[in-house]
Amino acid sequence: MKVVKFGGSSLATGEQFNKVVSIIDDDSDRKVVVTSAPGKRFDGDVKVTDLLIEYANLVLEKKDFKETVEKIVDRYQEISDYFELEDSTINTIKQKLETLATTKFSDNDHLMAAFKAHGEYMNAILLAAVLNSEGIPAKFLDPKDAGFLVGGEPNNADVLEDTYLNLSKYKFGSERIVFPGFFGYSEDGSIYTFTRGGSDITGAILSRGFKADLYENFTDVDAIYVANNHVVKDPAAIQKMSYREMRELSYAGFSVFQDEAIIPAVQGQVPVNVKNTNNPSAPGTLIVPEQFLFNPANPITGIASSKRFSALYLHRYLLNKEVGFTLQLLKIFYRYGISYEHMPSGIDDLTIIFDRSKLSKTTIKNLCNDIKESLNPDYMEWIDDxxxxMVVGEGIAHTVDTMGKIIDSLTQNNIAIHMINQGASRISIMIGTRMKDADRAVRHIYDTFFNNDDEVE
Structure with a gap:
């Protein structure tokens, strides 16, 4: 049995819906279908989720929302008209959409979560109706009826373990199940949404809960590529990669998955296949547990870069002999509620790397002042540049010259290396550079290991 998830671009228009119907019909093992909200139809278009956020804000501000609601309805109406559905489906969608404005919520966060979730909710209702109209028996399954329980916060949900027990008890019939992504229900019956990659998370949870053989994630690219195609021209496609390679690369900037989105599939040991709705015959990229791996022809699977980091550099003579210095530093971070990303060190030096997007200028200023007063370093510098x-590959652990080749590819092209660190898993090498050098560094590393190869396995 397969769980299959379709992204927003795959469900944005009637034409795209038609491709989805064909994909579902082509494989009877595709029993569970997870929907996203309709995405952009063209450059400059607005996603339905963004319209729902606009709708929610207008309700909160007690302003006229009629025009916004009409825009949302029109998106579903357009798809309904394409398949010449009976009015009952679009009337159901209209009713659910209009009811939101008069529903009482405990606070604004709960209101926002409920409004946002309805993009996926209504699209799942619509897709189930479309499948039935096309002769493919299908059933809309509300997450509440499936026991899809979440905790956390209204707009930052975490799946509860009870969900997996509830899903394992579900009795499948002959029809396809259409399940809305992005949200679940708290134990008191409130709608809570996941963060980025919400529908991906839903698909991964269902894959584990239903003990699927495969989780197919349909998007708008043929595969995951070795490097960003905006940085490297026509990069090679990755046919197969491990879960932990995917996690390392997602963290460093790969945009196919939010880096935590497939953790439930990892926990359930369910392979994930990233495929293209617009080219479903392409094999895509298979993400597998480590024990299913292969002997890679190339030690490198992927190269990613991110410019969202800052670093705090500290120098203190005999730092390596000073007991408690790092502990005091961590206590300061704790007081500010700050987590750090990495902390490479030397005998007299320490560099702490932060995700800059999580820090305000005021926080950085106060943090640095506290560290100066409490720890009195000989030298301290905050580095935004x-x-x-991240150079990632299961094969790195089995080759002795990979690190040398990476360093040579950068130094021979006058790219200064500010930091280099190999993780304990030995499948990733992290390199710190100046922001202006990052893209060039990725290109030179790519050229060193791939040249004109078309694919990497």
């Missing part, structure tokens, strides 16, 4: 490049 910082980028991290």
């Amino acid at each position: 910082y980028a991290i490049i």
Whole structure:
């Protein structure tokens, strides 16, 4: 049995819906279908989720929301008209949409979560109706009826373990199940949404809960590529990669998955296949547990870079002999509610790398002042001009010259290396550079290991 998830671009128009119907019909093992909200139809278009957020804000501000609601309805109406559905489906969608404005919520966060979730909710209702109209028996399954329980916060949900027990008890019939992504229900019956990659998370949870043989994630690209195609021209496609390679690369900037989105599938040991709705015959990229791996022809699977980092550099003579210095530093971070990303060190030096997007200028200023007063370093510098490049591959652990080749590819092209660190798993090498050098570094590393190869396995 397969769980299959379709992204927003795959469900944005009637034409795209038609491709989805064909994909579902083509494989009877595709029993569970997870929907996203309708995405952009063209450049400059607005996603339905963004319209729902606009709708929610207008309700909160007690302003006229009629025009916004009409825009949302029109998106579903357009798809309904394409398949010449009976009015009952679009009337159900209209009713659910209009009811939101008069529903009482405990606070604004709960209201926002409920409004946002309805993009996926209504699209699942619509897709179930479309499948039935096309002769493919299908059933809309509300997450509440499936026991899809979440905790956390209304707009930052966490799946509860009870969900997996509830899903394992579900009795499948002959029809396809259409399940809305992005949200679940708290134990008191409130709608809570996941963060980024919400529908991906839902698909991964269902894959584990239903003990699927495969989780197919349909998007708008043929595969995951070795490097960003905006940085490297026509990069090679990755046919197969491990879960932990995917996690390392997602963290450093790969945009196919939010880096935590497939954790439930990892926990359930369910392989994930990233495929293209617009080219479903392409094999895509298979993400597998480590024990299912292969002997890679190339030690490198992927190269990613991110410019969202900053670094705090501390120098203190005989730092390596000072007991408790790092502990005091961590206590300061704790007081500010700050987590750090990495902390490479030397005998007299310490560099702490942060995700800059999580820090305000005021926080940085106060943090640095506290560290100066409490720890009295000989030298301290906050560095905003910082980028991290991740070179990832299961084969790195089994080759002795990979690190040398990476260093040579950068130094021979006058790219200064500010930091280099190999993780304990030995499948990733992290390199710190100046921001302006990051893209060039990725290209030179790519050229060193791939040249004109078309694919990497």
